[in-house]
Amino acid sequence: MSTSPGAGRTDGSPVRVGALAPLTRPGWDEAGRHLLAGLELAAGEVNDAGGIGGRPLELLVRDTAADPLRAAAAVDELARLGVAALAGEYHSVVARSAAARADALGLPFLCSSAVLDTLTEQPTEWVARLSPPQSRGWRVYADFLIGAGHSRIAVAAQPSVYWASGARILRDHLAPRGGAVVELDMGALAPEAVCDALGAHRATALLLLVGAPEPAVSIVRAVRRDQRLAGLMIGAPAGQPEFTEWATLLGDDGTAIPFLRYLPERLTPLGARVAVALRERLAGAPSFVAFEGYDTIAVLADMLRAHGVDRASIAASWPGVAVEGTRGPIRFSRVPGIGVWQWARPPVQVVDRDPKEPDRFRVLHTGTEI
Template sequence: MSTPPSPSGAERTDGPSVRIGALVPLTRPGWVQAGRHLLAGLELAVREVNDAGGIAGRPLELVVRDTAADPQRAVAAVDELARLGVAALAGEYHSVVARAAAARADALGLPFLCSSAVLDALTEQPTEWVARLAPAQSHGWRIYADFLLGAGHSRIAVATAPSVYWASGAGILRDRLAPHGGVVIELDTSTLTPAAVCDELAGNGATALLLLVGHPEPAVSIVESVRRDRRLAEIMIGAPAGQPELAEWATSLGADGAAIPFLRYLPERLSPLGARVGTALRERLAEAPSFVAFEGYDTIAVLADVLRSHGMDRARTAGSWPRVAVEGTRGRIRFSRVPGVGVWQWAWPPVQVVDRDPAEHDRFRVLHAG
């Protein structure tokens, strides 16, 4: 990334680092591999910012805190990072955790650029302090519902777990499918074993089963049970939340994990910047980077641009969201107000429905784009 001129009146001198707090799930029950990809993107972008001269001559420093998918732990981390004097917060993958972090950041007056969480209601009330890169769940999951209808699926079973995120997803699917005669049948995995899920599927006439559950369990066990049940040979398995995106899915399931459509937030073809960053991320991760890694990189690209242009004052950072215009790895990033979303939102990142190719599990097939 190139470094634009310093803000008016600023002198390019070495000084203390400019700190950004990073919220990342790095231990269980958080999705650790997603956290690792998110952190790789954040760290790569910080390194490139510093290689290009930092923020007005000051190095950018990432202060990382592990949220472990725990909302209370995230709130404590926000409090600590605010006391440490970070200029802004970045990151988080899990929607329920990001919602808790966003509420606390809003209360403290601390700018938070959420990288990867999609829950529409990231805050209870509209706020100036929070912006988001990932598309709202309602946007992405409507595109997934359109894919289902286009593929001839209108009677859908969803294996669900208790969570506001999964409940929201089921509601979005139901609302999108209903005007077209679609039906959503919920199977509660808190009371049903994988074998019992198969029994329900065999009798309810659904042509698709969507995994609205955590990874690795019970998602992996459900996939294995369905794939081995001869009654369900024609059932399509889907995972709109993106569980098959990361390599551990293929490692856990092998051939069983292929042909399971999921949402990912990448364009059909990366720009030169995206391709260069993708190569660097692959080297850093020693595997193909997921869209989550690109979200991490784009988060720092936006915050670095804001801090260079508007300085380190927190209120000025929050006030700059509507003026952001940054070329990210997946397109030009701008923030706006979207009905039903209380934070500043990039509307929209590219959205694809893809799956892993049964003939080559490391290859992705684009099935639908929104």
């Protein structure tokens, strides 16, 4: 799929950017649609403003469907098609595969929304990221748990490098503060058995480290209907309740489930304007993922205007980026323990859906540490 919004206002050969997003199952396709909406909105605005030196910016969109092998093949294809850079992706394990291929091919990749710390095995000059690393966001979430009085935490976890990393971050951050994490293997337990295990472990909070909609939705339903667990808090640090599908499937059961969201207390003036355009494009409230998509193209367009389409020149310019994004000023630096160029201070919030008004989000905690 190829898109070139607003290209009628420019001329000359297009400047191509590859865009990766999960647009079909088993990928989180609603997140993919939000990501793509942000990417395409920004690309259209770039072209309406004259493109890249008078040349239209063209997005070559590829559906990764949450498949790391499919993503790697898409990177190979896009490199052959002559894209100047790559943008996007939501799923961490998929972004990791795309980043490895981009690094091997010498293709600049600005990752929009994947948080896994080890996005690449080794430090690389070719990859940068807008979303916060998992170690930062999930530490903020652990601080929220402690502040809310939860020290005995159960995690319902599926096998995955992403979920395993999240559980380790929580355990390491909670242990010195008197917290304990008990893991429940969702490869072996049905949702009803999770309820039995929660009672046995006397946990006060259950975190969903599982895919959505399933098994997350079934676990929430089972816990909400178990009278033994009436006082248990359910949490979803990976952000499952952000999207409308969650609210549609769970209704009131999907409220009061805290999750991580990467938005500031107030959007920038640019962000406020973009929010209106995204709402119209999506026919609903934009998620933080849509803003990440917009900011990705805003950054890449600025780099392309300044440095042209030479891939090596683009990759060498990450440390010089200074772009006003929808959620704050964006600059990249080297963060200890992170092998890619990183926006060091993206905003981090813990929010939930208000039980009294499920379409409204309540900010419960704001991250300040880095």
